[in-house]
Amino acid sequence: MKALVLAGGSGSRLRPITHTSPKQLVPVANKPVLFYGLEAIAEAGVTDVGVIVGDTGREIREAVGDGSRFGLRVTYITQSAPLGLAHALLVAGDYLGDDDVVMYLGDNFVVGGISGIVEEFRAQRPDAQILLTRVDDPTAFGVAELDGSGRVVGLEEKPARPKSDLALVGVYLFTSRMQEAVRAIRPSRRGELEITDAIQWLIDRGCDVRSTTISGYWKDTGNVLDMLEVNRSVLDTLEPGMEGKVDRASEIIGRVRVEAGAEIRRSRIVGPVVIGAGSVVTESYIGPFTSIADNCRIEDSEISFSIVLENSLIDGVRPIEGSLIGRNVAVAPAPRTPAAHRFVLGDHSTVHISS
Structure with a gap:
């Protein structure tokens, strides 16, 4: 098994912080959030890791290096533009070959790691294994629909009318059958190759797609509030x-x-x-x-x-x-006089002032 870690993307919801640093390198408890994912992969016994990079590739390479500090062998794979999670699998096809893969979104945080789910996948080897968690607003996520027996029967990306409250967590496990799926699908209305479409392609062809609903802590650290919540969670175990x-x-x-x-x-x-x-x-x-x-x-x-x-x-x-x-x-405090506010603010800044 190999791992594929997605560390591209612009991090628009964390601007202006991400104007000068990749979102995956924003620290939680003084350690980049990306490092927690790499450590979880190493703890699961996966040592060969492909890291998908984009415009911030230089900073990611400098931070992660060859992966030896984590006990990993890292290969960098350039994605020309953030064209979807399935597109990342597509561009990594030569690297992955016929190997199974655990795909991990580099700005996600899963308390307790992924060792258990990787061990389960290795033992049973379904065509795909997805992680789900219940969320308050499913419209912001990929959403899974399960039948009465808990089998995955449908997936949809950011649906206007969700069929469940089960959102996909940013960790996926696939056999090489997924390579056939990502080559077969077409871009969505967003212009991206959606991972939900690729998994749905497998479902429609009778492939074995399983899910695990996690009750532990998971966060997509894509905005400031979630980043602070993950920081709180990590510091709780300090x-x-x-x-x-x-x-x-x-x-x-x-x-x-x-x-x-x-x-x-x-x-x-x-x-x-x-x-x-x-x-x-x-x-x-x-x-x-x-x-x-x-x-x-x-x-x-x-x-x-x-x-x-x-x-x-x-x-x-x-x-x-x-x-x-x-x-x-x-x-620092503003001068008492003159009675005016003075700012130098980056793009997309938000300022709250009491007056």
Whole structure:
């Protein structure tokens, strides 16, 4: 079996963060979300991984390298444009050959990994195995319809009138029969080769398509709120550690990890919280479910339920919560006079102001 990890796409719902970094490399608990997927694949005993890349391929290659840090052998496959999940399988056809494949969307997060589902697939080898989860708004996902016995009888991509609340999770397992399916289908009205159409092609021809409905935690980290929720979930399992310096005037409560080279001065930290290497927190409050990346400075401020990326400064601002703050950002109070707001904002920014 090989793995195919999709790490292309523009990440439009995470702009402006993704103007300068691929969405798969936005960190959760100070580790890129893509790395969690690669670790899950390695834990499942799959070592050969094809990584689909697009316009952000250079950044993905620099972050992942040859895969050896994860115990993997990585091959990069370029997709000319994000033309659908089935299109990614199509362009990876030469790499996959006749091997079975587990396809993993690089911006998805599945708590508990995929070892169990991979083991089940290897033992039973249906033509396709999909993961499903119940969602509140099925119109935003690929949706599966099951018969009375739980067999998959239909799939539809982002339906206006969903036939169920069972959404496809971004992990799929296929035999080489799927290669025939992706070559046979045609682009949808969205101009993409839909994975739901390819799986439906298998169903229509009597192939063995099975599903597993997961009850554990799954998120597509495509927007800020979901990214913060995944950060919260990961921090809930945080192993505390004090490799950095914490002075006697500071208070540490709960599960807190202070990385090597970080310093906490006259501050209160209430976990779960992770403070990255080289960061300095001074006379501040860091509240639960917050990740501070490397080489940040937090001074005379309060922040909770947030993610702060590398080399950023928060000085004299309180309180901050539910925020995703990018790299090399400075957040500070506005001058008292003149009584006007002044901004330098990137494309697609959202600003909330109390006045």
